[in-house]
Amino acid sequence: MMEQAVEQPDVGKEELASVTQIILAMIKVSKALRIYLPNNPVLIGFISELGTRMTVHLARYGELTLDVEQFVLRYHGAQVYENKAPKESLAGRLHADGIRTLFFDQGVEPAELVAFLGVVGFERPSSDDDVVTQLWERNLQHIGYLTEDDFSDPYLMREAEDPHQQRDALERIRQALVEHPPPAPRMIPKHLLMLNAEEEAWLRKAVDVEGRCNGLDDVIRILAAILGEVQEPELFADFTAILGNLTVNLVVAGDIAHAHQLARFLDRLQKLPITTPQQRQQLAAALAGILSASTVEVLKVALDSAEAGIDYVQLKELLLILGIPSLGAICELLGRVEKLKVRKLIVEVLVELGRGDPAVFEPFLNDPRWYLVRNVVLILSLIGTPAALKMILGLISHREPRIRREVLGFLERTGDAKAKTYLLKYLRDESSALRIKALQILTRERLPFALKPIVALAGGDDFQERPYEEKKEVFLALGELGQESVIPLLREQLMKRFWFQKGNEKESVQLAVLGLGRIRSRSALQLLEEARGQKKGGEVRSILDQAIASHMSRERNSAGTR
Template identity: 65%
Template sequence: MANPGGQHEEVSKEEYASANLVMTAMVKTSKALRIYLPNNPILIGFTDDLNGKMTGHLEKYGEFTLDVEPFVLRYKGKDIYQNQDPKESMACRMFADGIRALFFLPGVESSELMAFLGVAGFELSTSDEDVVTQLWERDLPHLRYLLEEDFIEGHLEEDLTDPGSQQAAVTRVYQALAQQIPPQPRMIPKHLLMLTGEEEKWLRKARQVEARRNGLDDVVNILSAILAGVKEPVIFWDFVGIMGNLTTNMFLGGEIGQALRLIRFMDQLMKLGSTLPEQQRLLAEALAGILNLQTVQVLQETLDGSEAVTHQELKELLLIFGLPSLGAICELLGRVEKLKVRKVIIEVLVELGRENPAVFAPFLNDSRWYLVRNMVLVLSLVGTPVALDMIIKLIPHKEARIRREVLGYLERSGDLKAKAYIVKYLRDDSSALRIKALQVLAREKLPFALKPIVALTTAEEFASRELSEKKAVYEALGELGGEEMLPMFRDMLLKKFWFQKTAEKESAQLAAAGLVRMQTGQALALLQEARNSKRSGEVRDLLEQAIAALALARAKRSG
């Protein structure tokens, strides 16, 4: 027997095509059953065609297996039937009554196929009994099915799914009572009520399954079936409200998986072409009310404390909630601790805000610096001009970690307009950010930065800056200014510093740093000239080191 819900073997094109022909014939015959009398030649033709295609398929490939989902039937993992109308969908009716898999076995007769379609095809039956009961009553020996509860314990043996072992004792009693004339209450012979060993074994296991059964599954199935079929506005709204409240309570109770199941259903129902606009609005309102501060807290604790919700499920969940729940999604981003979870939420926000990044504006003023920093990352991934304008407004932000995130975005950006804003960091309060900006401007050889950097060297406060920052300034001048800077460096190297050895050493260090970055013959000649003018001491040693570094850099570049 196949393994519904598990992995399916690869299906060849020929087998899938054959299964498609069977399914098409089944749909056509189901529709014909509604229209024509049993002796009508057209119906007989459809019936013979279905019987021939099913027989041919079974002889060649064995079982004809269907996995049942709300609006879809799948053959070995591939879609073979889809109908989104709850009133017309064969899949919807079987799924609502608990059937999750069907098996048509070799030897199936035309009468069995017609009996099956008579139950599942929405045509002749006026009985209030569900699909499972009607199929059981018809006792179709070559049709097997699995119910939702059969999946509760994957290790149960096949005898639990064998209609024969489930039905034999009850069938004997039923047949005995049917033979009594007149039909009146009588004592049933004791031997008819005794179970065989196999039946007792099945009953014991069935009771164990029932004890483990989650009643919440039944509630979810019933609500889903009602919402899929009801059209009256008042009743529809009542049940939408019930489902929304139930979903919220599932969140609060930690039943995230069940909540996701209901949310998926409401989202699918909202997107159906047969769902009326007013119904779509009601469903959207219900979905928007589910994610609030309380449910966000529970979801955050679940995401950080366990693996109960996969990253793919989280992404699906947040995309269903969408922009109406943007505030709650951003709040979740501000609370979760796991880096991988934050990454998933950021991916969702990028997708939601790509068309209109302005929706993130309120969150750029949040008091939590780490949330604002993540918003900068979201906007940088959106990457539109509007997103850029929002990001650069944070350059003067009081929190250095946010300013660093903005600088990182400007560094990564390929937009020359964005690069121009890096110059603003030359006046930043943080020395580390000023140095980082100098390094970026120098490495990318942005010519518009030369004048502002030169201006730094003449500012009053420049003398009090740390040597590492001053060195970064002159290295940037060497990278950007080229030979234009030689007169400045010459003056710094050859100027006489009477009785100011510390100042002389610093001046030589800074000029040498710039000349090494120039990597030209003129720079090397100036360093050698300055070295020859120094008889001894630290400055001469410093210049020797600079000459060696410059010569090595030129050799590597030419090599």
């Protein structure tokens, strides 16, 4: 397109390039209107680009005039667009409905360009009005056109042989309008417009309110008024379904404010004492159908992509109104949405919904999607009732390690002493990482009931097969929890001989030293000094020397603080 335009010598290259870029921007907006919602950032960016290019061109070169041929658009005779595909050709749709010239005047707004492309950018169904009729209905102030009928003017017929007849005729038509403008409107006598101060204030307020209203608000008010007054069962069911479908569309479009307004109306109408049981059932069904598997993903995209305009208070109230009947969809939304602020809000909603009866979440604990189960565990932990705790503890042996890790995290955070005993179950978990985490929690919190199971763990037949990092945590726990009571066990570990396996002997000494390092008494230092007397040189002797020095330093620091 650019190459074809630049070849024409009658117009400057920069001017032709500007027109060509405008046409390309129109095509992008036209295609984007078909596939994106109105609040999509991509579509908004394309519209902004088109508006900027059009404004700059009109300011620099004046009015933009395009001549329309069957599949071609021309600017001052230069071809700036061509598409011979009937269903895709912008020029083809204009030409087929009789439009032969387009005008874009200074002051054209992006909204006018979008309205124009909304008409000419799509192939119209045969039942729709033609392009000329639809453009006339929209009354676009800064976008004009001439049709085939306009060129039957005698000015054109008089100079049919002139190759520039069309352009000259257009100029004559415009000149005629300048010389013979339409008559001025008749002036209303001034005394008929006199208002007192009160009337003027009321009128200004009414104009202001009218200016802030939009069509959607009017539609919602009208439908709500009808539904609030209608008595016939069939009509009530029909208008309830209409309001329910409208709310679904608003949610999908990301218009949380209006969706919240409608859902709140349906909810209040459902709770009125004059509402019949059948009507309550219909209203409840409409509310339950607002969130579904088909709308959750679209809503997720809207919530994640919205930079502004989402009222989180209204979003929270909307989800609370939808309530338990929409619990599955709300949980699904929590599992999909990525924005942290929205996730936190949904968790708050679910905690509030389940506080009275945590059992409503029980069906989700067996869901194959681990992330959904993990989210439910978090919600139950925030509810914190005994019933919620019982449901969480039932997942300690869940097949998914990530779920077991979430439960372990809850046991670490909880202040329930009885719940802490369930940490011991993780000492036999199939995941070494979870076993280590459980040992660290038991050691850090100095839970005495853990000593006996950990001693049994250290003496088990499979202990030597465990990873070294896990063995370290076991002996650290033994020293911290057992203190002097485990010195005999640590002596045996420290003095153990491995005649032909020096590596095993080194590991055994290292583990014993870790346990002794947690014992806060002189008995541990004496045992280390005794072992140094028996171990002759090598790495083992060096390990003992460092452990003794560390103990002595700790004793000096302790004496200094006293």
